[in-house]
Amino acid sequence: xxxxxxxxxxxxxxxxxxxxxxxxxxxxxxxxxxxxxxxxxxxxxxxxxxxxxxxxxxxxxxxxxxxxxxxxxxxxxxxxxxxxxxxxxxxxxxxxxxxxxxxxxxxxxxxxxxxxxxxxxxxxxxxxxxxxxxxxxxxxxxxxxxxxxxxxxxxxxxxxxxxxxxxxxxxxxxxxxxxxxxxxxxxxxxxxxxxxxxxxxxxxxxxxxxxxxxxxxxxxxxxxxxxxxxxxxxxxxxxxxxxxxxxxxxxxxxxxxxxxxxxxxxxxxxxxxxxxxxxxxxxxxxxxxxxxxxxxxxxxxxxxxxxxxxxxxxxxxxxxxxxxxxxxxxxxxxxxxxxxxxxxxxxxxxxxxxxxxxxxxxxxxxxxxxxxxxxxxxxxxxxxxxxxxxxxxxxxxxxxxxxxxxxxxxxxxxxxxxxxxxxxxxxxxxxxxxxxxxxxxxxxxxxxxxxxxxxxxxxx
Numbered sequence: 001x002x003x004x005x006x007x008x009x010x011x012x013x014x015x016x017x018x019x020x021x022x023x024x025x026x027x028x029x030x031x032x033x034x035x036x037x038x039x040x041x042x043x044x045x046x047x048x049x050x051x052x053x054x055x056x057x058x059x060x061x062x063x064x065x066x067x068x069x070x071x072x073x074x075x076x077x078x079x080x081x082x083x084x085x086x087x088x089x090x091x092x093x094x095x096x097x098x099x100x101x102x103x104x105x106x107x108x109x110x111x112x113x114x115x116x117x118x119x120x121x122x123x124x125x126x127x128x129x130x131x132x133x134x135x136x137x138x139x140x141x142x143x144x145x146x147x148x149x150x151x152x153x154x155x156x157x158x159x160x161x162x163x164x165x166x167x168x169x170x171x172x173x174x175x176x177x178x179x180x181x182x183x184x185x186x187x188x189x190x191x192x193x194x195x196x197x198x199x200x201x202x203x204x205x206x207x208x209x210x211x212x213x214x215x216x217x218x219x220x221x222x223x224x225x226x227x228x229x230x231x232x233x234x235x236x237x238x239x240x241x242x243x244x245x246x247x248x249x250x251x252x253x254x255x256x257x258x259x260x261x262x263x264x265x266x267x268x269x270x271x272x273x274x275x276x277x278x279x280x281x282x283x284x285x286x287x288x289x290x291x292x293x294x295x296x297x298x299x300x301x302x303x304x305x306x307x308x309x310x311x312x313x314x315x316x317x318x319x320x321x322x323x324x325x326x327x328x329x330x331x332x333x334x335x336x337x338x339x340x341x342x343x344x345x346x347x348x349x350x351x352x353x354x355x356x357x358x359x360x361x362x363x364x365x366x367x368x369x370x371x372x373x374x375x376x377x378x379x380x381x382x383x384x385x386x387x388x389x390x391x392x393x394x395x396x397x398x399x400x401x402x403x404x405x406x407x408x409x410x411x412x413x414x415x416x417x418x419x420x421x422x423x424x425x426x427x428x429x430x431x432x433x434x435x436x437x438x439x440x441x442x443x444x445x446x447x448x449x450x451x452x453x454x455x456x457x458x459x460x
Contacts, residue, residue: 021094023166024128024138031125035088038120038149041076041113049080076113081155085146088121094161097169099137102160103287103313105306111154118149126158132265133292136168141288160288193297193321195367197221197253197278198396199386199412199457200405203372205229206238206254209245216247218402220409223253226267227282235263239270246275253299255280259289268292278321283329286310290317297321299369302360304333308353311360324369324398325357344381358392367395376401386411390457414454422451 050060058065059075066074113119127141140163146155164172202219204211206226216222230238235257242254254276256267260283271279280299281289285306290298300314301307303326307314315323327339327350339350346354354371361368370389373382382404386397390412397408414422425438426448435444 019091019095021090021092021097022163023097023169024130024140024163025165027093027125027128027140027163029125029127033089033092033123033125035092035121035123038118039084039088040118041080041084041115043074043115046074046076046080046115049083050077053077053079055079071112071114073114076115076117078109078113078155081109081113081119081146082107082157084119085121085144085155086157086159089123089142089144093123093142094163097163099134099162099164102139102162102291105158105160105286105310105313107155107157109155111148111152113146113148113154117154119154120147120149121145122147129260130165131162131292132268133295134162136165137162138165139288139291160286162291192318192364192366195321195395196250198367198369199390200399200408201253201369201396202399202402202405203229203255206242207234209241212241212245212247215402216251219399219405220396221251221253222247223255223280223398225255226263227255227257232263235266239266242276243270243273249275249277252276253278253280255282255301258283258285259292260285264292271296280324283307284310284314287313287317290314290320294319299324301326302353302357303327303329305330306333308356311357312363315360315364315366320366322367322369322395323357323361324371325353326371327353328374344375344378358394362393368393370394370397372398372400373404374400376403379407382407383411393453412457414458418454419458422454425451426455 046060050057055077057077059069060077061074063074066072122145124143124145125140126143128138130138140161142159142161144155144157144159145153147153163169198220200220201223202215202221203223203225204215206224207230212222212224224242226235226238226242254267254271254274256271256279257263259281278297278299279293280301281293282301283304284290284300284302285304287310290300296319298317298320299322300311300320301324302311302314303324308325308330311323314320327346330350330353331337331339331347334349336349338347340346358368370385373385375381386408389397397411399405399408421439425443428436428438429443429448432443435442437443441447
């Protein structure tokens with residue numbers, strides 16, 4: 001017996017609604033989204049997630065041992081908590097409208113989550129800005145919060161995402177919007193561009209084109225500065241000068257205004273009219289600041305508290321060739337008034353930032369640039385800092401006056417005795433299979449790498 005045609009008929013469809021997140025223009029700063037339902041976390045959730053991620057932490061797996069610890073029971077893996085509060089936001093905020101997840105900052109877990117707790121998620125739109133170099137896309141900053149069933153905050157994370165504007169996004173295939181290939185994804189597998197500048201980099205105000213050639217002639221590379229060296233009412237003229245005054249692009253770095261600045265987009269537009277491909281990004285504070293710079297080589301200037309703390313994440317971006325730090329803006333971002341003691345030595349926080357930026361650069365195989373020395377009459381102080389920078393592994397030091405260039409070059413150049421030792425120990429290593437004694441000292445692989453660095457600094 002067959003069903004009637006009436007039974008088989010499909011009701012006429014008048015309208016089709018595709019589940020999606022929000023387009024860029026639908027995100028409004030200050031709006032909070034409550035994501036429901038909540039997620040009751042089970043023991044199976046915790047054990048499975050922990051073991052799948054190769055985590056052997058007893059606080060997640062060993063019930064008997066955890067009973068002897070301060071919380072008296074196993075804790076839910078914090079990475080599970082983070083993944084869940086972000087995952088809960090997808091359907092309401094970014095499903096099919098995201099281009100890329102750009103990164104996290106300020107991740108914290110103020111209170112523990114236990115088996116049987118219910119995790120509720122919410123998201124606050126913190127900031128939005130159109131992308132300066134990616135038409136039809138914009139950066140949205142979100143604060144994700146997780147609370148348990150008692151309203152206690154157990155997790156928070158600030159996250160930056162790149163999303164489509166409606167007009168551009170609706171032109172993408174619906175099933176693949178969230179995995180659309182971006183320039184950054186095409187670059188997957190890139191190595192960092194080699195750092196080819198230094199050791200003496202000389203800043204030159206971009207609104208003084210009459211000084212461009214002289215600065216380049218005096219230094220190893222020139223930094224044409226569109227930021228601090230140029231007043232707001234002179235920035236347009238400075239951009240025009242950069243476009244209209246050609247120099248050797250292999251020895252030119254252009255410092256642009258911060259990504260959050262109203263001048264940033266105009267800086268990039270001017271840069272696109274030049275042959276220059278190396279950008280120093282002022283006050284870089286995270287990976288989201290680099291979204292519009294994917295097609296150029298970037299030197300990230302970590303000169304605020306946020307920037308220093310984000311140095312490692314920034315250094316991991318493939319088109320970043322170097323990190324630089326800055327003391328004065330750093331101290332200003334902390335509400336301080338001086339980066340140095342009366343004797344001229346850096347205060348502890350500046351020394352810490354210098355070390356952190358150097359370590360972040362070294363960990364990712366890129367160069368580190370030491371900060372400027374603003375006391376023009378303090379040649380001994382500059383020499384001591386540049387010698388220390390060279391000994392620690394900085395690739396270059398920035399200068400603010402042509403008279404500082406020869407001091408920096410001399411500081412980075414190994415003395416004859418050190419260079420002779422380096423060449424000799426490298427030669428001796430050719431006949432030694434491992435650790436060996438040389439001129440009264442033991443030589444191993446790290447010592448040989450230090451010797452090689454001396455030879456490289458000598459240019460031989």
